[in-house]
Amino acid sequence: MSVKQKHVVRFFDLVQEEKEMTWLNQMALSGWYLVRVMFFVYTFEQGEPSDTRYYGDFKTMKQHDVGEYLQVFADCGWKFVCQQGSWYYFSSLFDKNYREVYSNKQSQLEKYRTVLLTLIIPMVMLINSLLILSRQSERSPSFGLDILLFIVFTLLLIAIYSTIRIIGKVTKLQKSVSE
Secondary structure, three states, rough: OOOOEEEEEEEOOOOOOHHHHHHHHHHHOOOOEEEEOOOOOEEEEEEOOEEEEEEEEEEOOHHHHHHHHHHHHOOOOOOOEEEOEEEEEEEEEEOOOOOOOOOHHHHHHHHHHHHHHHHHHHHHHHHHHHHHHHHHHHHOOHHHHHHHHHHHHHHHHHHHHHHHHHHHHHHHHHHHOOO
16 A cells, blocks of 8 residues: 655745744644655655644754754654755654753744854855846847846845845844843
8 A cells, every 4th residue: 555645835934934833733633744845845645643743943064963963853752854955854743752842042043043144145146146147138138048037036035035034033032032
């Protein structure tokens, strides 16, 4: 008997982590368990419904540190589910043994500061690409180059929007940490 899978396209921006985890928890209550995330496509496998909690963590690290990082979560009862870039997804049954990981505001603040710093390099690359493409388009206009220019500009707008949202989240967390 084969395992039934389904793919769901869903967009969450970088500061909608709680909303994303709540949605994943609801999927598990319906018997659909996350197995993979690729961009905005979530892949689920069907199983028995359970009260499973999901946690997403953003972590940049060297490959040789990944095992130790995953072990910290395993020691707290969390199972590694999948990874997309620097985002790691974990799950845990919500029962008497359930334990939160990194639940304090200071840990969340550090996570979002890291996300913010990680966004800087792609933004600089997008701005540089936009400048190069616009100069090239002025010298020798072409429809293909205009489409590429539009795509890069759109990605830059998304990056700027995400950065503004993350700055807002960091500011809010800083206030709650200092109280």
